[in-house]
Every structure is written in structure tokens, then in C-alpha cells.
Amino acid sequence: MSCGNLSATAASAWLCAPDSRPRCTPFWPNRACTCRSAISSASGAADTWLAARDPGRPPPGQDRAAPRRRSLAVDGKTVRGARRADGTQVHLLAAMTGAGLVTAQREVDSKTNEITLFRPMLAPLDLADTVVTFDALHSQTAHARFLVEDKKAHYIAVIKRNQPLLHQQLKRLPWRDVPLLDKTRATAHGRDEIRRVKTATVTCGLDFPHAAQAVQIVRPRRIVTTGKVTLERVYAVTDLTAEQADAPEIAHHVREHWGIGNRIHHVRDTAFAEDAPPAFGREVPPPACGPGPHHGPWPHCATSP
Numbered sequence: 001m002s003c004g005n006l007s008a009t010a011a012s013a014w015l016c017a018p019d020s021r022p023r024c025t026p027f028w029p030n031r032a033c034t035c036r037s038a039i040s041s042a043s044g045a046a047d048t049w050l051a052a053r054d055p056g057r058p059p060p061g062q063d064r065a066a067p068r069r070r071s072l073a074v075d076g077k078t079v080r081g082a083r084r085a086d087g088t089q090v091h092l093l094a095a096m097t098g099a100g101l102v103t104a105q106r107e108v109d110s111k112t113n114e115i116t117l118f119r120p121m122l123a124p125l126d127l128a129d130t131v132v133t134f135d136a137l138h139s140q141t142a143h144a145r146f147l148v149e150d151k152k153a154h155y156i157a158v159i160k161r162n163q164p165l166l167h168q169q170l171k172r173l174p175w176r177d178v179p180l181l182d183k184t185r186a187t188a189h190g191r192d193e194i195r196r197v198k199t200a201t202v203t204c205g206l207d208f209p210h211a212a213q214a215v216q217i218v219r220p221r222r223i224v225t226t227g228k229v230t231l232e233r234v235y236a237v238t239d240l241t242a243e244q245a246d247a248p249e250i251a252h253h254v255r256e257h258w259g260i261g262n263r264i265h266h267v268r269d270t271a272f273a274e275d276a277p278p279a280f281g282r283e284v285p286p287p288a289c290g291p292g293p294h295h296g297p298w299p300h301c302a303t304s305p
Contacts, residue, residue: 072095072132072153073095073098074132075260076093076108076137093107093118096260098256103125104122115138122151128153135158139163139208144157154244156236159208159235159237165207166206166208167235169205170206170216170235173214180198181248182196182197182248184251191223192221195219197216197247198215199213199214199215212239212240214236215235215237219233
């Protein structure tokens with residue numbers, strides 16, 4: 001990273017700051033907009049380069065009809081330890097493969113939200129026959145049509161109360177008559193959790209583009225230290241038919257989506273300290289090289305005069 005900035009967000013913010021001065025780099029554009037333009041131009045190329053190196057991607061010439069399709073989880077996170085000049089917090093939207101590779105990422109402008117960046121972020125990627133998973137915020141009809149009709153991909157969309165009619169439709173299905181087809185149990189982070197997954201083919205009635213199956217996930221969870229038990233029911237829809245994906249495969253894709261919390265969010269919080277409280281009005285030790293929220297003279301580094 002650039003001169004002591006641990007995260008890409010911090011590094012790019014430093015590079016693009018109009019009043020920043022070169023400390024450790026032999027080349028420095030004269031205008032901040034040059035940096036912004038360069039970072040923006042490189043973003044799409046970087047996404048394509050990373051996607052081509054996804055370990056779960058079939059090699060060229062190999063039939064895509066594999067036993068289990070690739071997953072791509074889309075989720076956003078607010079970097080609570082970073083703030084823009086106007087005081088707003090930095091929010092990032094990322095796409096992560098089942099192998100843990102971030103193939104695309106965009107910063108969400110403070111005047112908009114994640115929904116507007118969903119299509120531009122995924123547009124450059126080859127998503128043919130890939131299962132894209134996302135939370136209720138992105139369960140939009142336009143997103144579903146974009147994935148299935150434009151990108152030739154599949155989706156698993158979580159439906160919550162922000163889609164009240166569809167949520168009620170899913171909730172009222174006769175789930176007691178549907179057999180339990182997948183059950184897993186995991187203990188991690190002080191929680192013992194069981195996941196029960198049921199799927200049902202729906203031929204009509206669901207007001208969501210290309211929906212072929214309804215999904216119910218029941219998650220009893222016990223806190224190991226206190227013994228407290230909670231129960232959560234999650235509903236989803238997918239364009240995958242029962243012939244294309246059974247309950248265990250759908251459960252696999254859903255688990256990989258939940259894995260984004262450990263593989264991206266947790267790493268940002270711990271390794272890069274992106275959720276560390278920002279320092280205001282206090283002395284902070286400077287990084288080994290480069291700018292930072294500190295006072296006093298800049299330290300010398302290998303490339304400084």
C-alpha cells in the first residue's frame with residue numbers, strides 16, 4: 001500500500017487529496033483529478049484481471065455444466081473508521097467469489113446507495129452460469145432481469161419486509177408439507193447454529209422476474225456462553241429450477257454468501273483496522289512513511305530526498 005496506508009481506500013483517498021504532497025513516490029501528478037481519473041480507469045481492468053484468476057472459474061474450453069456452479073456474493077459495508085471531507089462515512093460495495101476472491105469493488109457516493117452501483121459494478125464481469133447472491137436491499141426486479149437476461153447468470157435473492165407482498169406470499173406457502181432436504185450445523189464465533197433448508201417449485205404467483213423456486217431457511221442459534229437461543233426464518237427466491245439446483249446446492253451458495261462477513265468484513269475490521277475509531281484532536285504516531293493524521297515534521301523514507 002502507498003506509504004503506510006494499510007487499506008486501498010485510505011491509499012486512494014490520500015493520493016486523491018488536493019492538498020497532499022509527495023513523500024515517498026518518485027512520480028506525482030500535478031492535479032488531484034489526474035489521480036482520480038487514473039484510479040477510475042484502472043478499476044474496470046483490475047476487476048477483469050482478478051475475475052480471470054478466480055480459482056473457481058472453469059478453464060477455457062471446458063464445459064460450464066459443472067456439478068456445482070460458481071458463486072458470487074454481493075454485499076456492502078460501511079467503513080466506520082473513515083470519513084470524507086464533508087463528514088460522511090465511506091461505504092463500499094464488493095463482489096466476492098466462493099473462493100474468497102474480490103473481483104469487483106466500488107465506493108458508494110454519499111448522495112446515493114448501493115442499488116445504483118449494482119449493475120455498473122457487475123457489468124464488466126463474465127457471469128455466465130454464475131449464481132449471484134445478495135441480501136434484501138438488492139432484491140430488485142431490475143437486478144434480477146439484468147442478471148438473467150443480460151448477463152446469462154442466476155440469482156438467489158433474499159426477500160424481507162422491504163418487499164411486503166412477496167414476503168407474505170413466501171411466508172404463507174405450506175412449508176410444513178415440504179420435506180426437509182438439507183440440514184447443517186456449525187459452531188463458530190461463540191455460536192452454535194443449525195441451518196435447515198427447504199425448497200419448493202413455484203409455477204406461478206410469485207411477483208419476481210424469472211422466479212422458479214421458493215426457499216425457506218430456518219436458523220436456530222444458541223450463544224455458547226449464555227445459552228440464549230434465537231430462531232430466524234429467512235425466505236428467498238431463485239431462478240434456478242429444481243433440476244438445475246437442489247436444496248443442498250442452494251444451501252451451499254447461501255453459506256458462501258454469508259461467508260463474505262468473515263472473508264471480507266472481518267478482515268477489514270481486524271487486519272486493516274478499517275473500523276477503528278478515527279482520531280480527532282489527539283496526537284497519533286505517524287506511519288513509517290507517508291501522510292497520516294498526525295502533527296509535526298514528516299519522517300524520511302527510502303524515496304524521499
